[in-house]
Amino acid sequence: MSNWFKRNGIHLAIIALFIVLCFIYFSPALQGKVLYQSDVMQAKAMQSEIMKYKAEDGKAPLWTNSMFGGMPAYQIWAQFPKNLTSYVVSFFSAVFPNPVYNVLLYLLGGYLMFIALRVxxxxxxxxxxxxxxxxxxxxxxxxxxxxxxxxxxxxxxIVAGVLMTLRGRYLWGSVITAFSLAMEIRANHIQMTYYLFLALLILAGIELYHAYKNKTLPAFGKSIGYLAGAVILAVAVNASMLWVTYEYGQETIRGKSNLSQDASAGKPSSGLDREYAYTWSQGVGENITFLIPNAYGGESGHRLDKDSEVGKTLAAKGIPQEQVEAAVQQLQQYGLINTYWGDKPFTSGPYYFGAIVCLLFVLGLFLIRDRIKWWIVAATVLSLFLSFGKNLPFISDLFFDYFPLYNKFRAVESILVIAGLLVPILAIMAIQELVSGKHETKVLLKKAAYSVYITGGIILVILILPGLFLSFKASNHQQVIEGLTQAVGDQGFANSLANALIEDRTSMARADALRSLIFVLIGAGLVWALIKKTIKQEYIYAIFAIVILIDMWGVDRRYLNNEKFVEKNTLEQSFQPRQVDELILRDPSLNYRVLDLTTNTFSNATASYFHKTVGGYHAAKLKRFQEVLDKQFNNAINEDVLDMLNTKYVITNDEKNQSQRIQNRSTACGNAWFVSNVLWVKSADEEMQGINSFDPKKEAIVHESFKSLIDVRKAGVPDPNAKITLTKYHPDHLTYEYTAGKDMIAVFAEVWYDKGWNAYVDGEKIPYFRANYILRAAQLPGGNHTLEFKFEPVSYYAGENISLIASILLIGGIGFAGYRERKRGNK
Structure with missing residues (x-):
C-alpha cells in the first residue's frame, strides 16, 4: 500500500489541489449559499409535480401533467435506479455542492486525458x-x-480511453472508454455527445489511413473491436434512458411533421426548422474572442457605467451626474445600448480559450509532427465551420440536409466545445515537444518566434488599429439608431449615443487586447526559458499552470462570480404564489388546467410550479402539441381547444390595477366526457382543420386509421344519462368511474402518447385511439365500470433490466482491468 501511495502521491496531490481550487472559486458554497441559475429555476418549476409525488411515493412518476397538457416525466427528471451511472452522479452531487462538482469533473477528466497521453x-x-x-x-x-x-x-x-486503446492498451483503454461514455450518455445531452462523435469519427479515419499506410491494420482492427465493445456496453448501461429518449424523440418537434401543409410551406418533414436551428450561429470574425475575449463586446448584458462614453454623452446632454448610470441601464434594458455586436440574438459571453493557450496552439502547429496533430486540426476546423451555421451555409446545409441526426440540434455555435477541448491538447503537446530533444535549439527558437509574431501580431492590430478589421457595429446598427431617436426624440443625439457605444466597444476590445498581449509575452518568456533550460522543467510547468489559471480565472469571473450566489432561503422563495395562484389552488377538482398569459406562456415554466398548465417550457415538446400551438394559438386562441384540454382558468394581466386576474371558464369539458358523434377524417391536415371550430362536448374528430377500434353499431345512439368522472389522480395512473346504458365513445382531456399508456376496464386491457388531434378516446362498454389509464412504457422497464445487466458487466470489467494492471505492476 505504501508503494502505491509513493507511486501515485503526485496524482493525489494534484487532485487535492483541484478540489481546493474549486472551493476557492466557489467560496460562497462553503457559506451555505447557492448559485442562482435561470435554467435550473426553470427545471425546478418543470419538476414540481414530479418531486411532489416522489416525496409521497418514494419514487418519481413517469408522466407529468404540469406542462403542455402532459408529457413523459423522464424527459424532465427520472431516477433510472438500475443504472450504475446514476449512483456516480449521486455521489458527486452529494459530496460536492453545485457547481463545485461540475468544475472538478472538468479538471479530473482533463488530467486523466493528459496522463493517458503520457504528459x-x-x-x-x-x-x-x-x-x-x-x-x-x-x-x-x-x-x-x-x-x-x-x-x-x-x-x-473518453478521448483518453480511445487513444489508449488505439495505442495498444486495449483492456484498460476500452474500460475507461466504456465507463466515461456511459457517464457521457447519462448526462442526457445528446447534442454534445453527437459533436464528440463527429470529432472521434475524424480520428478513426486518420488512424485507419495510417494503419493502412504502415501495414498495421490487424492491430487497428483489434482496437476498433475493443472500442466497439466499449460503446455497446456504455449504450447498454443507459438502455432505459436511451430507449425512452429515442421513442419520445420520434414524437417531438425534432421528429417528422404530421401536417402536409407544413411541408408545402417549406417546413422540414423531419428535424428542426433550419432557421430555428441556425439562430445561434457564430460570426466568422467572432472567433477572435478565442484570443481577445471582449473583442466583440463581451456578454449582451455587460453593464456600462457613468464613466463610459455613452455615460459621458448623456452627461454632456445635461442629465444630472447622479442619474447618468440609471439612464444608461435603462437604455440597455430596452436593448438600445448593447456592447455585444456579433451575429447572435444575444450571448452570455464569448468563447475564450486563453491567450497563452492560443500561443502554444500556434506553436504546436509549427512544431508537432505526430498524426494526432492532424486530427486536432481537422476536427477543430470542422467545428469552426459548422459553428458558423447560417454564416457559412454551404457546409452547414450539407450537414443539415444529409448527415444523420444533425438537423435534430439547435444553437450550432455550441459545437465550439470541440475546439475548446482540442486547442488545449495541442497547446500542451507543444510544451512537451519543446523538451523532447527532437529539435535543435535554433529551430525551436525560430518556430517559437513565428508563434509570437502571429498571436502577438493579431493582438497588436486590435490594440493599435482596432477598426482595421473590426467595425464594432452590429448588423442592426441602423435600427438601433432609429430606436434611440424614438427614445430620446433627437436624431443628432441618437447618432452621438450610437457613436459613443462604438467607442465603448472599441475600448473594451483594446483593454482585453492589452491584457492578452501581456499573457502572450509571459507565455513566450516561459517557452524561451524551456528552450534555453534556464529554469528546471517542473518549475516551468508549474508556472504555466499558474499563469494559465490566472488568465482564465480572470475572464471566467466576469460571468460566474460570487454575486451570482444567493442565500438558500432566497432561492426557495423564488416561487411565491400570487393571489391568483392561491385562489386557483383552492379548487379541489382533479387535473384541471390553467393557461397563464402573464408570462411567455409557451417558453416559460414558472406557471408549472403551481398548476397543471397548457403552456410551459421544454426544448422538445411533442410535435402534435406544437402543431396545435402553431395553428390554434398563434393569431387567436381557439376556445374550443382550451375547452377540450379542460382549461378551467386563464390568468391575464390587469393593466389598470397592475395586477393579475382570473377568467373562470365554465365551458371547459372536464376530465372526460361522452360524445354523441364521431367525425371521420382522412389526414392529419383534416384533423387539424376539424378542430378549428367544433363542439368538443358533442363530437370527436378521429382519423380513419382508428376505425377498427370502434364498433359504430354499438356506440351509435347517445345515452343522455351516461356519466364519467375522474375519481383518483396520479400523474401516471388515472382512475375513472362511469355509468352508461350502452357502449359509448369517451374523450379524455389527456394528451395522446401511445408509447406506454394503457387503458383498462375493470382490470381488462382495452384499446384506445386518438381524437381531436392530440387527445385520447376509447369506446367503453355499457354498465357501471372502473376505467384506468396507466403509463407503463415497456421501453423504460425492459431498458432498466438491460441497464442492470450491463452495469454489472461494467463493474466487473473495471475490476478485472484493475486486477490485470496491478498484476502487471508487480512483475
Whole structure:
C-alpha cells in the first residue's frame, strides 16, 4: 500500500489541489449559499409535480401533467435506479455542492486525458486547467445548463480511453472508454455527445489511413473491436434512458411533421426548422474572442457605467451626474445600448480559450509532427465551420440536409466545445515537444518566434488599429439608431449615443487586447526559458499552470462570480404564489388546467410550479402539441381547444390595477366526457382543420386509421344519462368511474402518447385511439365500470433490466482491468 501511495502521491496531490481550487472559486458554497441559475429555476418549476409525488411515493412518476397538457416525466427528471451511472452522479452531487462538482469533473477528466497521453503530471495539471477554465464551460454553469456541463466534463476521459486503446492498451483503454461514455450518455445531452462523435469519427479515419499506410491494420482492427465493445456496453448501461429518449424523440418537434401543409410551406418533414436551428450561429470574425475575449463586446448584458462614453454623452446632454448610470441601464434594458455586436440574438459571453493557450496552439502547429496533430486540426476546423451555421451555409446545409441526426440540434455555435477541448491538447503537446530533444535549439527558437509574431501580431492590430478589421457595429446598427431617436426624440443625439457605444466597444476590445498581449509575452518568456533550460522543467510547468489559471480565472469571473450566489432561503422563495395562484389552488377538482398569459406562456415554466398548465417550457415538446400551438394559438386562441384540454382558468394581466386576474371558464369539458358523434377524417391536415371550430362536448374528430377500434353499431345512439368522472389522480395512473346504458365513445382531456399508456376496464386491457388531434378516446362498454389509464412504457422497464445487466458487466470489467494492471505492476 505504501508503494502505491509513493507511486501515485503526485496524482493525489494534484487532485487535492483541484478540489481546493474549486472551493476557492466557489467560496460562497462553503457559506451555505447557492448559485442562482435561470435554467435550473426553470427545471425546478418543470419538476414540481414530479418531486411532489416522489416525496409521497418514494419514487418519481413517469408522466407529468404540469406542462403542455402532459408529457413523459423522464424527459424532465427520472431516477433510472438500475443504472450504475446514476449512483456516480449521486455521489458527486452529494459530496460536492453545485457547481463545485461540475468544475472538478472538468479538471479530473482533463488530467486523466493528459496522463493517458503520457504528459508529466504538473504539465497535465496545466492542461486540465486550460480545458476546465475555458470560458464557455463556466458560462453554461452560470446559465444552469448542468446536463451540458456534465456531458462536456466527460469528453476528455473518453478521448483518453480511445487513444489508449488505439495505442495498444486495449483492456484498460476500452474500460475507461466504456465507463466515461456511459457517464457521457447519462448526462442526457445528446447534442454534445453527437459533436464528440463527429470529432472521434475524424480520428478513426486518420488512424485507419495510417494503419493502412504502415501495414498495421490487424492491430487497428483489434482496437476498433475493443472500442466497439466499449460503446455497446456504455449504450447498454443507459438502455432505459436511451430507449425512452429515442421513442419520445420520434414524437417531438425534432421528429417528422404530421401536417402536409407544413411541408408545402417549406417546413422540414423531419428535424428542426433550419432557421430555428441556425439562430445561434457564430460570426466568422467572432472567433477572435478565442484570443481577445471582449473583442466583440463581451456578454449582451455587460453593464456600462457613468464613466463610459455613452455615460459621458448623456452627461454632456445635461442629465444630472447622479442619474447618468440609471439612464444608461435603462437604455440597455430596452436593448438600445448593447456592447455585444456579433451575429447572435444575444450571448452570455464569448468563447475564450486563453491567450497563452492560443500561443502554444500556434506553436504546436509549427512544431508537432505526430498524426494526432492532424486530427486536432481537422476536427477543430470542422467545428469552426459548422459553428458558423447560417454564416457559412454551404457546409452547414450539407450537414443539415444529409448527415444523420444533425438537423435534430439547435444553437450550432455550441459545437465550439470541440475546439475548446482540442486547442488545449495541442497547446500542451507543444510544451512537451519543446523538451523532447527532437529539435535543435535554433529551430525551436525560430518556430517559437513565428508563434509570437502571429498571436502577438493579431493582438497588436486590435490594440493599435482596432477598426482595421473590426467595425464594432452590429448588423442592426441602423435600427438601433432609429430606436434611440424614438427614445430620446433627437436624431443628432441618437447618432452621438450610437457613436459613443462604438467607442465603448472599441475600448473594451483594446483593454482585453492589452491584457492578452501581456499573457502572450509571459507565455513566450516561459517557452524561451524551456528552450534555453534556464529554469528546471517542473518549475516551468508549474508556472504555466499558474499563469494559465490566472488568465482564465480572470475572464471566467466576469460571468460566474460570487454575486451570482444567493442565500438558500432566497432561492426557495423564488416561487411565491400570487393571489391568483392561491385562489386557483383552492379548487379541489382533479387535473384541471390553467393557461397563464402573464408570462411567455409557451417558453416559460414558472406557471408549472403551481398548476397543471397548457403552456410551459421544454426544448422538445411533442410535435402534435406544437402543431396545435402553431395553428390554434398563434393569431387567436381557439376556445374550443382550451375547452377540450379542460382549461378551467386563464390568468391575464390587469393593466389598470397592475395586477393579475382570473377568467373562470365554465365551458371547459372536464376530465372526460361522452360524445354523441364521431367525425371521420382522412389526414392529419383534416384533423387539424376539424378542430378549428367544433363542439368538443358533442363530437370527436378521429382519423380513419382508428376505425377498427370502434364498433359504430354499438356506440351509435347517445345515452343522455351516461356519466364519467375522474375519481383518483396520479400523474401516471388515472382512475375513472362511469355509468352508461350502452357502449359509448369517451374523450379524455389527456394528451395522446401511445408509447406506454394503457387503458383498462375493470382490470381488462382495452384499446384506445386518438381524437381531436392530440387527445385520447376509447369506446367503453355499457354498465357501471372502473376505467384506468396507466403509463407503463415497456421501453423504460425492459431498458432498466438491460441497464442492470450491463452495469454489472461494467463493474466487473473495471475490476478485472484493475486486477490485470496491478498484476502487471508487480512483475
Amino acid at each position: 508529466k503530471p504538473l504539465l497535465a495539471a496545466a492542461g486540465a486547467i486550460a480545458i476546465a477554465f475555458s470560458s464557455y464551460n463556466f458560462i453554461i454553469i452560470e446559465a444552469g445548463h448542468t446536463n451540458k456541463a456534465f456531458a462536456i466534463a466527460f469528453f476528455a476521459p
